[in-house]
Amino acid sequence: MPFTVALAPMAGYTDRSFRVISSRYGMDYSTTEMVSVKALYYGDKKTRRLMSVSPEEAPVSLQLFGDDAEQFRAVIEKLNEGELPFKSIDINMGCPAPKIVKTGSGSALLKTPDKARAIMRAAVETSRIPVSVKIRKGFLEGDTEGMAIAKIAEEEGVEFVTVHGRSREAYYQGRADWDFIAEVAREISIPVVGNGDIASADEALSHADAGVSGVAIGRGAIGNPFIFREIKAALSGEAIPAPSAEEIIRVAKEHLALSIRDKGEHLGVIEMRKHFIGYLKGMKDAKRHRSHILSLSDPEEIVRYLDEIARLSSTD
Numbered sequence: 001m002p003f004t005v006a007l008a009p010m011a012g013y014t015d016r017s018f019r020v021i022s023s024r025y026g027m028d029y030s031t032t033e034m035v036s037v038k039a040l041y042y043g044d045k046k047t048r049r050l051m052s053v054s055p056e057e058a059p060v061s062l063q064l065f066g067d068d069a070e071q072f073r074a075v076i077e078k079l080n081e082g083e084l085p086f087k088s089i090d091i092n093m094g095c096p097a098p099k100i101v102k103t104g105s106g107s108a109l110l111k112t113p114d115k116a117r118a119i120m121r122a123a124v125e126t127s128r129i130p131v132s133v134k135i136r137k138g139f140l141e142g143d144t145e146g147m148a149i150a151k152i153a154e155e156e157g158v159e160f161v162t163v164h165g166r167s168r169e170a171y172y173q174g175r176a177d178w179d180f181i182a183e184v185a186r187e188i189s190i191p192v193v194g195n196g197d198i199a200s201a202d203e204a205l206s207h208a209d210a211g212v213s214g215v216a217i218g219r220g221a222i223g224n225p226f227i228f229r230e231i232k233a234a235l236s237g238e239a240i241p242a243p244s245a246e247e248i249i250r251v252a253k254e255h256l257a258l259s260i261r262d263k264g265e266h267l268g269v270i271e272m273r274k275h276f277i278g279y280l281k282g283m284k285d286a287k288r289h290r291s292h293i294l295s296l297s298d299p300e301e302i303v304r305y306l307d308e309i310a311r312l313s314s315t316d
Contacts, residue, residue: 004028004214005231007221008195009063016054017258021251022221023058026228030060031090037066040075059087061132065095067104069118076126088159089127091119093149094136096168107136107168110145113152120156130159137180138167150184160191162216178207185211201234223278245283245313249306252279260299269297
């Protein structure tokens with residue numbers, strides 16, 4: 001597996017429009033937002049919309065979460081009946097959200113290795129495409145159950161494992177433990193992708209020699225799809241300038257257009273608000289610009305205001 005630079009799955013963020021934008025800047029692959037196996041099992045149509053893939057995007061994994069191995073088996077068998085436009089089925093065993101954990105899914109599976117094994121086995125036996133797994137270091141601070149789950153993944157024929165270097169208890173606080181991620185990469189023979197606290201090309205480069213087969217960028221890519229271009233350049237020994245304010249604004253407008261195309265004007269604008277916060281980060285008068293743009297609901301007004309931000313930035 002060549003060294004890869006991926007967009008990590010983030011609920012509420014890694015929808016099709018964000019994945020397309022990230023693909024334009026050199027992302028190797030991405031993962032969908034979490035999709036409930038239980039919802040698919042019972043035929044929920046709204047859930048299936050999360051699985052939409054664009055021909056404009058780089059390869060994408062379908063991330064499934066659940067706690068029932070037989071539901072995984074049944075859902076994947078049903079998926080096998082149609083086209084599978086995904087690079088892999090990715091099993092979420094790392095989500096820290098209480099509503100996910102209380103069902104026995106996500107990072108709760110770190111505490112139930114037998115159940116985790118059964119789910120992986122059902123997926124690998126059934127899926128026509130490779131199976132990958134996303135895990136965390138452990139459940140509580142100081143725990144390292146993630147190592148045992150990674151070894152089970154290797155034993156069960158999982159293609160690769162993505163490791164977020166925090167415990168479930170830590171959520172996204174503190175620093176990701178890259179020493180643990182490197183240890184997992186040494187202990188198992190299948191590829192390991194590291195995840196956590198990569199917000200720059202330098203940070204990605206510092207982990208490239210840790211034995212991992214790639215890095216997955218999460219929060220560092222919000223409003224900053226340029227990070228993929230920068231990391232790819234750094235890996236090749238090149239240095240490229242940071243994006244100009246004009247480029248950032250242009251991409252924000254492209255992202256808005258994609259979001260509206262996919263979700264309609266009302267929802268498309270609402271979904272973009274959290275991305276605008278990222279795009280405007282670090283700009284002069286960013287707080288004032290954010291406050292105003294988040295108050296707008298008309299796409300044409302938003303575009304005019306973004307153009308004004310670009311104009312003001314070019315005259316500074």
